[in-house]
Amino acid sequence: MQLPQYVRRIIEERAEEVGFAALKSAATAMSEAYRERRVARLADAERTAAYLVTRMPATYAAAYAVLREVHLRLGTKSVTSVLDIGAGTGAASLAARAWFPDAAITMVERDASFAEAAHQFLPDAARQADLSRPLPPHDLVIAAYSLGEIREPMARRLWQSARVALVVIEPGTPQGFALIRGIRTELLEAGAHMAAPCPAETPCPVVDPDWCHFAARVERSSIHRRVKDAELGYEDEKYSYVALVRNAVDLPMGRIIRRPLQRPGLIVLETCTASGLGTERVTKRDRDAFRAARHRIWGDDWGALS
Ligand SMILES: C[S@@+](CC[C@H](N)C(=O)[O-])C[C@H]1O[C@@H](n2cnc3c(N)ncnc32)[C@H](O)[C@@H]1O
Known part of the structure; x- marks a missing residue:
């Protein structure tokens, strides 16, 4: 930047x-x-x-x-x-x-x-x-x-x-x-x-x-x-x-609140969601989620819009 x-x-x-x-x-x-x-x-x-x-x-x-x-x-x-x-x-x-x-x-x-x-x-x-x-x-x-x-x-x-x-x-x-x-x-x-x-x-x-x-x-x-x-x-x-x-907008399901941890075959995301703080462990087995998580950085949204 x-x-x-x-x-x-x-x-x-x-x-x-x-x-x-x-x-x-x-x-x-x-x-x-x-x-x-x-x-x-x-x-x-x-x-x-x-x-x-x-x-x-x-x-x-x-x-x-x-x-x-x-x-x-x-x-x-x-x-x-x-x-x-x-x-x-x-x-x-x-x-x-x-x-x-x-x-x-x-x-x-x-x-x-x-x-x-x-x-x-x-x-x-x-x-x-x-x-x-x-x-x-x-x-x-x-x-x-x-x-x-x-x-x-x-x-x-x-x-x-x-x-x-x-x-x-x-x-x-x-x-x-x-x-x-x-x-x-x-x-x-x-x-x-x-x-x-x-x-x-x-x-x-x-x-x-x-x-x-x-x-x-x-x-x-x-x-x-x-x-x-x-x-x-x-x-x-x-x-x-x-x-x-002023007017409500669609919000994402979560926000990534730390730098994602990348390990071979595993990405760990610390997220904030409507139900509180949590940790998402995305493995290579879940191909679509893994591909999405690989390009996500700290501060990005996570998950579909609600
Ligand atoms: C840390 S600087 C941030 C400047 C800019 N927004 C940025 O992001 O780079 C804070 C600014 O607020 C201004 N400021 C503080 N009190 C103010 C006031 N009462 N009225 C107008 N400007 C004020 C200061 O002069 C200073 O330029």
Whole structure:
């Protein structure tokens, strides 16, 4: 998974303008600040370039994977407008553009430097500077990696603006999942319907200290590898999410919630289904199921639609 080519080219140009040493020290400061849950004090150009190089490819990959699920359930035509809350440098909006190419996009972002970068990638998107003004109704409302930062209850407000669907993505950590699970519970009670990842609207069966999360594999650019002193050419971005819709959609029988275990003649799938968490052992003897399981990855649905 990679950002669109024109976006990668612009990111490289911006990274070059900042210079490698400044970029590397900004990226290090940003990771430390993230771990300590504080904001890094950095100049705008460095901070934005560091986000573009080290974080945006991963948040794009997560949003792309989640919106693929939404697209699968709703189809392209159902979404004609997208509201991106805490849009940052535009990762989720770009993913929305990939799945819903004709949709008009509005990005809400308070950081002027991030908003300016997002505008460079999506010059036709409308912009709103913060959340103090009312949020105009849009078919799809998406908040990717932003509600944890906004730190005020937003679920009801976002749901009110969502004509068709609301998608919330958070880091795939226990805290990120707790936020997602809270929104899931609150909005299902308020009449929302599940689109993904859950195969049912029953209470979530995941029990502490476990947490439901998925992974998107992201190719690292060479500048990203150098900035991070990383040897691997890819990274796995862990994320938790929920996609809720106004009108009920068909749900799959299950969701694969761990990386499948492949052994000769055997595939073991950890699944979440309407009756709870379970383990499916698919053997070669069951030819059709085995063939289907071989191509399934962590996060995919499993079984027929209900
Ligand atoms: C971690 S970034 C995520 C950016 C982007 N959605 C992505 O997935 O890459 C969170 C963003 O939320 C923005 N944000 C936080 N509070 C906000 C608020 N009250 N109004 C608008 N944007 C806000 C921040 O400025 C930041 O750009």
